[in-house]
Amino acid sequence: xxxxxxxxxxxxxxxxxxxxxxxxxxxxxxxxxxxxxxxxxxxxxxxxxxxxxxxxxxxxxxxxxxxxxxxxxxxxxxxxxxxxxxxxxxxxxxxxxxxxxxxxxxxxxxxxxxxxxxxxxxxxxxxxxxxxxxxxxxxxxxxxxxxxxxxxxxxxxxxxxxxxxx
Amino acid sequence: xxxxxxxxxxxxxxxxxxxxxxxxxxxxxxxxxxxxxxxxxxxxxxxxxxxxxxxxxxxxxxxxxxxxxxxxxxxxxxxxxxxxxxxxxxxxxxxxxxxxxxxxxxxxxxxxxxxxxxxxxxxxxxxxxxxxxxxxxxxxxxxxxxxxxxxxxxxxxxxxxxxxxxxxxxxxxxxxxxxxxxxxxxxxxxxxxxxx
Numbered sequence: 110x111x112x113x114x115x116x117x118x119x120x121x122x123x124x125x126x127x128x129x130x131x132x133x134x135x136x137x138x139x140x141x142x143x144x145x146x147x148x149x150x151x152x153x154x155x156x157x158x159x160x161x162x163x164x165x166x167x168x169x170x171x172x173x174x175x176x177x178x179x180x181x182x183x184x185x186x187x188x189x190x191x192x193x194x195x196x197x198x199x200x201x202x203x204x205x206x207x208x209x210x211x212x213x214x215x216x217x218x219x220x221x222x223x224x225x226x227x228x229x230x231x232x233x234x235x236x237x238x239x240x241x242x243x244x245x246x247x248x249x250x251x252x253x254x255x256x257x258x259x260x261x262x263x264x265x266x267x268x269x270x271x272x273x274x275x
Numbered sequence: 276x277x278x279x280x281x282x283x284x285x286x287x288x289x290x291x292x293x294x295x296x297x298x299x300x301x302x303x304x305x306x307x308x309x310x311x312x313x314x315x316x317x318x319x320x321x322x323x324x325x326x327x328x329x330x331x332x333x334x335x336x337x338x339x340x341x342x343x344x345x346x347x348x349x350x351x352x353x354x355x356x357x358x359x360x361x362x363x364x365x366x367x368x369x370x371x372x373x374x375x376x377x378x379x380x381x382x383x384x385x386x387x388x389x390x391x392x393x394x395x396x397x398x399x400x401x402x403x404x405x406x407x408x409x410x411x412x413x414x415x416x417x418x419x420x421x422x423x424x425x426x427x428x429x430x431x432x433x434x435x436x437x438x439x440x441x442x443x444x445x446x447x448x449x450x451x452x453x454x455x456x457x458x459x460x461x462x463x464x465x466x467x468x469x470x471x
Contacts, residue, residue, distance in 0.1 A: 161429035164301060174378065175429055178420050203427040205307040 147187050154183055154193055158200060159208050167210065306427050306446045313340070313437050314425040318415035319393075321372060321400055328369070328415045330441055337467045338367045339460075340435040341411070342423065345403035346379040347431040353450035354407050360456065361410035366464055370414035372400045373423050373431050392418055436460055438467045 152169050158179075160171035168176050168183075179200070186196045200208050212218045252260075308314075317329045330340075341357065343350045361368055375396040377384040384392055396416055404414070417423055426435065436445040445463055447455055 161304060174374075175420075178424060182421075182424060202307060203424060204429065205304055205427075207304045 144188075147184060150187050150193075151180060151184050154187075154196055155180055157210055158197070159210055161204055161208065168208075302430065303448050304429070306443075306448075308427055308435075308443050309446055311443060313435065313441050313443050314422070316417075316422045316425065318371075318417055318422060321370070321397060321404075321414040321416055324393075324397070328413060330437065333367070333369070333437065334441060335439050336367060337439060337464050338369060338412075338437055340369050340371055340426075340437060342371045342373045342426070342428050342431050342433045343414075344373050344375050344378050344431055345399050346375075347373075349450045350432045351407070353432050354410070356451055356453060356456065357410040358408040365461070367412040368410055370411035371422065371426075372396070372414050372416050373428060374418065374420045375400050375416070376418065377420065378431075434460075436463060436467070439470060 155168035156170075158168040160166045160168050160173055160176040160179075162173035162175050163171055166173075166176075168179055182199075183196055186199060191199070197209065206212050206218070212221060214222050313330045315329060315331065317327045320326050320328050343354075357368060360366075376382055376387065376392050376399070382395075387395065393416070396418055400414065400416070404411075420428075426433075430448065432450055434447040434451055435443050436447075438444050444467060445460065447460065451460070
């Protein structure tokens with residue numbers, strides 16, 4: 110299905126770009142950088158990959174020399190007909206999961222993927238417990254009937270406030 | 276009193292995590308190649324044009340593969356240690372001269388023919404070794420950096436400790452420090468030498 114879609118995309122791109130492409134004779138190799146389908150895939154793949162030299166840049170955007178070399182390798186793999194997962198595996202085998210901006214879900218990355226949710230869950234449980242405990246802790250007033258009567262008497266004796274001079 | 280202990284505890288936990296985070300070097304990415312067979316290659320030797328070396332030639336020996344280049348500043352810092360170490364004759368060190376010409380920003384290697392690049396590589400690498408000392412059993416030329424990619428090289432110098440069966444057992448990223456040599460590489464190498 111994926112392959113079919115890719116073929117269709119390739120065909121559509123070829124149809125669209127066909128009239129624009131420079132006339133090439135049969136048997137002549139197109140220069141790598143001028144194959145728009147390969148370049149589009151190269152950019153799509155390398156945006157998902159980290160450049161190891163400047164670690165907050167993607168392989169697509171980095172001007173580091175290693176990034177250039179790696180783009181060259183990825184371009185070659187695309188031309189060899191490798192699929193996207195195969196190309197990513199090629200890089201992971203050499204540089205580790207760190208090259209992937211989207212790390213795979215596996216035991217060593219569980220903390221990374223599920224840690225925030227676990228923390229939030231813990232916080233919610235803590236909040237619920239706290240609120241429940243607080244609800245039971247509101248104590249009834251200790252005011253006796255006599256205290257209440259004297260308080261009311263004091264309040265009733267309070268002289269009215271002087272009116273504002275204005 | 277207990278009320279203050281909880282935020283204090285949280286704060287201290289945070290401090291511990293931050294302290295660990297700040298003391299780690301984000302440039303040291305653990306290599307997935309440790310524990311895996313050293314990738315095969317066949318590259319021309321620096322000293323003997325036309326002759327090639329491949330890791331299989333070292334079968335049965337514990338050895339170091341050190342990635343270097345004359346333009347690499349940290350290599351210069353590491354080099355005296357390697358020279359001294361090689362004089363003790365502990366382990367054979369194979370040098371992987373990495374992108375000697377292409378890695379040097381000052382030269383446009385695209386304008387050079389392969390033959391010109393090879394001879395320039397030999398000339399520069401050879402001159403550097405005769406000036407700073409040659410600790411290597413032999414050096415090989417990885418002019419386009421492809422073997423470097425297979426070994427996951429992303430910052431020169433890097434050093435791999437490879438066992439008798441050809442499996443990578445340790446990777447040093449960046450220059451080898453006396454501490455790393457004494458505490459990590461040598462003990463592990465001794466242990467590996469004892470393996471059959």
